Amino acid sequence: MLIGSIDIGGTKTMVGIVSPDGQILSKLQFNTERSDPKAWITHSCGRLKECIHSLGYDLKELSGIGVSLPGIVNRERNILVRTVYPEWNNLRAVELVQRLLGIHKVVIDNDVNACAIGEMYFGHRDLYRNYLWVTVSTGIGGALVCEGRLIRGYNGSAGEVGHMKVEFDHPLPCPCGQYGCLEAHGSGTAIKHYIEEEIRNNRIFSDLFDSLGLSKDAAGCARLAKDGNGTAIEIYRKAAVYIGRGLGYAVNLLNPEVVIIGGGVGSSLDILKDGILGTIHKTVNPALLPVDVVRTRLGYDAAFLGAAALVIDQMKTE
Amino acid sequence: MLIGSIDIGGTKTMVGIVSPDGQILSKLQFNTERSDPKAWITHSCGRLKECIHSLGYDLKELSGIGVSLPGIVNRERNILVRTVYPEWNNLRAVELVQRLLGIHKVVIDNDVNACAIGEMYFGHRDLYRNYLWVTVSTGIGGALVCEGRLIRGYNGSAGEVGHMKVEFDHPLPCPCGQYGCLEAHGSGTAIKHYIEEEIRNNRIFSDLFDSLGLSKDAAGCARLAKDGNGTAIEIYRKAAVYIGRGLGYAVNLLNPEVVIIGGGVGSSLDILKDGILGTIHKTVNPALLPVDVVRTRLGYDAAFLGAAALVIDQMKTE
Structure with a gap:
């Protein structure tokens, strides 16, 4: 089982592949370009494809993708509701990632919520x-x-x-x-x-x-x-x-x-x-x-690992 | 279905019988005598018997008894852990009520927790x-x-x-x-x-x-x-x-x-x-x-009704 992770922070973005026990198999990090959120999600999804290909796997081998975002997330409506960057407000992040990567299981959450859930599965x-x-x-x-x-x-x-x-x-x-x-x-x-x-x-x-x-x-x-x-x-x-x-x-x-x-x-x-x-x-x-x-115990990768944990957490409660 | 309720507060005690939709069928109120907690639980159980008999029913017709107490309650150990009245600390309240009244389903909680649960079933x-x-x-x-x-x-x-x-x-x-x-x-x-x-x-x-x-x-x-x-x-x-x-x-x-x-x-x-x-x-x-x-919406009877709600809440989660 492989999990895709996209952690979009206010200043940096990390994308990569995580194993179910929290091992980082592949990861890319780059500065966040905030002006156009849809273009940024598209770019991040492209870099995620690079990560999975670098491991010799294909996108369809991902069990799901977790996305952590820097703001208030409405999990029922699957949108980023509110951030300190107004152009990101009301972003339909799940729908966008689903369409771009052709993967149904996409789970989003606020970055700190992701950290807290990541701690449960991969940290303490x-x-x-x-x-x-x-x-x-x-x-x-x-x-x-x-x-x-x-x-x-x-x-x-x-x-x-x-x-x-x-x-x-x-x-x-x-x-x-x-x-x-x-x-x-x-x-x-x-x-x-x-x-x-x-x-x-x-x-x-x-x-x-x-x-x-x-x-x-x-x-x-x-x-x-x-x-x-x-x-x-x-x-x-x-x-x-x-x-x-x-x-x-x-x-x-x-x-x-x-x-x-x-x-x-x-x-x-x-x-x-x-x-x-x-x-x-x-x-x-x-x-x-x-x-x-x-x-x-997650260190610098807390939100990145947390994004992957979102997928595991949702599978567990389904 | 009838529920017994015992609400022991720092200054007053209420005991009585409540229906599953939160109607008070019988109730007695009196000042709390704090010096001997076991004696006080015994007295309160005695008054509860009066309440059930006044309705023409018997103790065995009670589905359970809820007890609200003025302190920190450990629900796993079924004891009142800590109060501002030291002699009440570590009181094995559930065991005592079970023995005195011969009823197995006895549920205790802190008085404010009881109020909050009561609001869920009988209030808002x-x-x-x-x-x-x-x-x-x-x-x-x-x-x-x-x-x-x-x-x-x-x-x-x-x-x-x-x-x-x-x-x-x-x-x-x-x-x-x-x-x-x-x-x-x-x-x-x-x-x-x-x-x-x-x-x-x-x-x-x-x-x-x-x-x-x-x-x-x-x-x-x-x-x-x-x-x-x-x-x-x-x-x-x-x-x-x-x-x-x-x-x-x-x-x-x-x-x-x-x-x-x-x-x-x-x-x-x-x-x-x-x-x-x-x-x-x-x-x-x-x-x-x-x-x-x-x-x-529970008014003066919040903790008394809340104590009864504890029994309903526990039945629901069993």
């Missing part, structure tokens, strides 16, 4: 049945699994921890149009903002990035923090406290056994974990503790 | 499949229904909105041992606290309660607010804003279609609703709106 597997999956990256997204089932909510937005309010006194603006959201205070974008704030008054901190050839962003700052730089550690600590507040609300409300963290910033969980856990312990009902915070 | 019924049920009373409790199923969480505490942090600058102490919880700022106890604060500097407000023979609590204050008293309205408005913050977190995270409010303070939803909805609209991701806030 049956270890956890009640968890919150959180991507900490440029933005922050989340998904809920309760008793082994993904909770979608009334219109597909359950689990979106990114827009919980975590700062009331000095709230920063969020891309969602509101203020004080977790995404505005705890994401990679927020870390970049804290670096820029610091650099304005601290020339030495700026020079440090330059002298080591580091980008002035979350990744560069993580490198400095891991090297023991106090300012960089403090910046990560600040983000961690906000992440802990947002997760604290979620733990209070959902009583998960674990929070699983993915995403680029999330890959630095080692320097975030103390701040996150410290805040959770201060804000969560003691009856719900301990609750662990762990890294995804 | 199939109208909603994704909702948050919130009791606003002396304290604040909650329960989640997603896609028509109650979400329990890892150790039975999912949905407990009462301990979400809603005040960081001037947090009040909460019975849970933390500060700034929704329960400390938006419950009946909080409203009583605001009344006492006001009365310290406002003799006229105090005299108003006395002259009308009103108790200086949430119920008395609701009466003044409904009569148009500005101070009383402001007190309810303050509580409503906090309730709106707590519900806002829950809506952001769970994407329900509606929040259903019960409890004594919740019965004054007419004077709370504007403040709650206004705050929700300011704190919730616009993609999740509109979300309505409505009163339970």
